[in-house]
Amino acid sequence: xxxxxxxxxxxxxxxxxxxxxxxxxxxxxxxxxxxxxxxxxxxxxxxxxxxxxxxxxxxxxxxxxxxxxxxxxxxxxxxxxxxxxxxxxxxxxxxxxxxxxxxxxxxxxx
Amino acid sequence: xxxxxxxxxxxxxxxxxxxxxxxxxxxxxxxxxxxxxxxxxxxxxxxxxxxxxxxxxxxxxxxxxxxxxxxxxxxxxxxxxxxxxxxxxxxxxxxxxxxxxxxxxxxxxxxxxxxxxxxxx
Numbered sequence: 001x002x003x004x005x006x007x008x009x010x011x012x013x014x015x016x017x018x019x020x021x022x023x024x025x026x027x028x029x030x031x032x033x034x035x036x037x038x039x040x041x042x043x044x045x046x047x048x049x050x051x052x053x054x055x056x057x058x059x060x061x062x063x064x065x066x067x068x069x070x071x072x073x074x075x076x077x078x079x080x081x082x083x084x085x086x087x088x089x090x091x092x093x094x095x096x097x098x099x100x101x102x103x104x105x106x107x108x109x110x
Numbered sequence: 111x112x113x114x115x116x117x118x119x120x121x122x123x124x125x126x127x128x129x130x131x132x133x134x135x136x137x138x139x140x141x142x143x144x145x146x147x148x149x150x151x152x153x154x155x156x157x158x159x160x161x162x163x164x165x166x167x168x169x170x171x172x173x174x175x176x177x178x179x180x181x182x183x184x185x186x187x188x189x190x191x192x193x194x195x196x197x198x199x200x201x202x203x204x205x206x207x208x209x210x211x212x213x214x215x216x217x218x219x220x221x222x223x224x225x226x227x228x229x230x231x
Contacts, residue, residue: 036216038157045206045221046157052214089157093215097170099159 002026004092006102012080012109020105021072022090028071033092035073037066040087040104049088050075077107085109112137114207114222121228128194128229132207132222139188140165145210146183146190147218150203158203162210163190197229 003025012018022035029035031053038046048057050066053073063078073092077084089104118130132146139146145162152158161171163181171179180193194201204226208218 034214034216036214036218038218045224046218047221048217048219051211051217051219057219091157091159091216091218097215098172099162099210099216101157101159103156 002094002100004090004100004102006088006090006105008103009106009108012077012084012107014080014082014109016080017076017078018080018107019069019077020075020088020090020107021069022074022092022102023072024092029068029073029092031068033073033094035066035068036091037064037073037075038089038091040089046089080109082109112209112220114209114220116205116207116222116225118205118225118227120226121230122197123231124198124229126197128192128197128201128227130192130205130207130225130227131189132191133187133189135188139183139190140185143212145170145212145215146181147208147210148181148192149206149208149218150201151206151224152200152203160192160194160205162215199229201227202229203227 005023034052037050040046054066065076067074090102092100113135115133147162148160163169178195183190204224206224207222209220211217
């Protein structure tokens with residue numbers, strides 16, 4: 001059974017740059033899996049940051065960017081701010097039509 | 111502006127069936143550009159895609175839940191529904207309805223606020 005992997009927790013200093021990744025337990029992530037990234041604050045529904053690898057959703061600051069790094073999808077935050085402290089989820093659209101979420105990454109800004 | 115609102119019981123007994131409805135307002139549920147989706151999140155855990163249904167009724171389900179899930183669309187009432195049978199404590203979660211872009215699958219561009227469902231006797 002294929003699993004989407006994300007770092008459970010990551011920390012970054014204010015103003016710093018951090019990259020979160022989204023991989024597959026078997027195989028590589030490519031643009032054909034339409035990697036999408038969500039940010040979720042406690043008690044809130046997720047909101048879209050990046051869809052189809054690298055397109056920022058409306059209203060998302062340009063300090064958020066998406067890419068493919070090696071065999072994983074990546075979300076990079078450049079110039080992290082305190083209110084970026086949140087949970088980040090990725091989802092992949094697999095060849096079988098299944099939408100697979102990763103376990104999420106808790107980002108701490110300190 | 112699209113608005114999605116989940117409704118249904120907050121507490122269900124083990125072995126019973128969960129029925130949730132998502133009411134769509136602000137845009138038409140009859141659209142070739144989007145799927146209608148259910149996603150859930152157990153307390154303190156990650157998100158899980160349950161399934162996506164098109165306005166025609168064609169649907170895709172998570173294989174891990176497929177034997178217990180049915181999703182449907184009621185275009186006359188502008189709503190779509192989730193039925194999940196044979197509940198266990200593992201089905202306790204916040205259930206979200208959402209809209210998914212047809213071209214860019216996995217892009218859930220609008221979400222409901224979510225509804226907590228607890229499975230307990």
